[in-house]
Every structure is written in C-alpha cells, then in structure tokens.
Amino acid sequence: MTGSEGPLEIGRFTFTRDEILRFARDFDPQPFHVDEAAAAASHFGGLVASGWHTVCTWMGLFVRANGAAAGLPPDHPAVLSPVGVGFGLEVLKWPAPVRADDTIVFFTEVLEARPSGTRPGWTIYHRRNSARRQDGTEVLSFELRHMAPAPTS
Incomplete structure (x- = not known):
C-alpha cells in the first residue's frame, strides 16, 4: 500500500507564555525556555517553546484524532492502543522557533502502510509529521x- x-x-x-514556562521548567529547563x-x-x-513541547503536543493531538471506534469490544486492538506502538522517530527537525501566542497547526501523512x-x-x-505556525x-x-x-x- 502506498500513502495517503x-x-x-x-x-x-x-x-x-505560561504553558511554555510550565513545560520547560518540568522537562527542558534551558535558559531560553524558562x-x-x-x-x-x-x-x-x-x-521560545521547547522542541520537545511541540513533539509532545503533536503526540497528544495524534492520539486524540485517532480515538477508538465506538462499539468495539474492550479487548479490540483499536481500543487497547488506538495509535499502536512506535518503532522510533527519524529525521527530527525544529527548523523555526515557536513563541508565546503562536498557534501551531499539526499534520500527519501516511507515506506507506502495509x-x-x-x-x-x-x-x-511510515508517516511524515509536521507542524506549521500561523504564517x-x-x-x-x-x-x-x-x-x-x-x-x-
């Protein structure tokens, strides 16, 4: 199968601002984040927001966008693990900073499915995932x- x-x-x-500071204090306390x-x-x-903050936000949105289908038995794989098990990230890049009050749009694209x-x-x-600022x-x-x-x- 090919992609989407x-x-x-x-x-x-x-x-x-508050969300950037909260995340960074807990998980990435570099001076330009805190x-x-x-x-x-x-x-x-x-x-600026931590790059890890943007990745974690992508993950939360990805899981919520792929919630289990209604009416399935509680032991169905789509109920137990709606987005499955990751094998790892590749080619991770943060090409531009995220600043306070930036609204970021998150995407996923299936490159291959088998x-x-x-x-x-x-x-x-195999997916390519990305996020873009409002501009x-x-x-x-x-x-x-x-x-x-x-x-x-």
Missing part, C-alpha cells in the same frame, strides 16, 4: 514508523 493523499490536519494548539531575560539575550531574542507479517489485524505505517512556517518535522490496529472501516 497528502498531509492530514490533526489539530491546532496555541502555545501560551527565563525571559536570558531568552531575550539568546540567539532567539525572546522566550499489513504486519507477524500480527494479524495490525498495519505497519505557514514549518516549526517541526519528523518521520515515524509504528504498528497500529488495521483500519476497521
């Missing part, structure tokens, strides 16, 4: 390979 017809929007998120004065003196010229040879009812996916500038891109329940259509 192009990128699919999975959601939008506005990064607030200290506005240090951020202003940095090459960014101001506070039935699993060892797990009936599961599909192996169209790409702020995140990466490829993901994962195994997920086969579409139930």
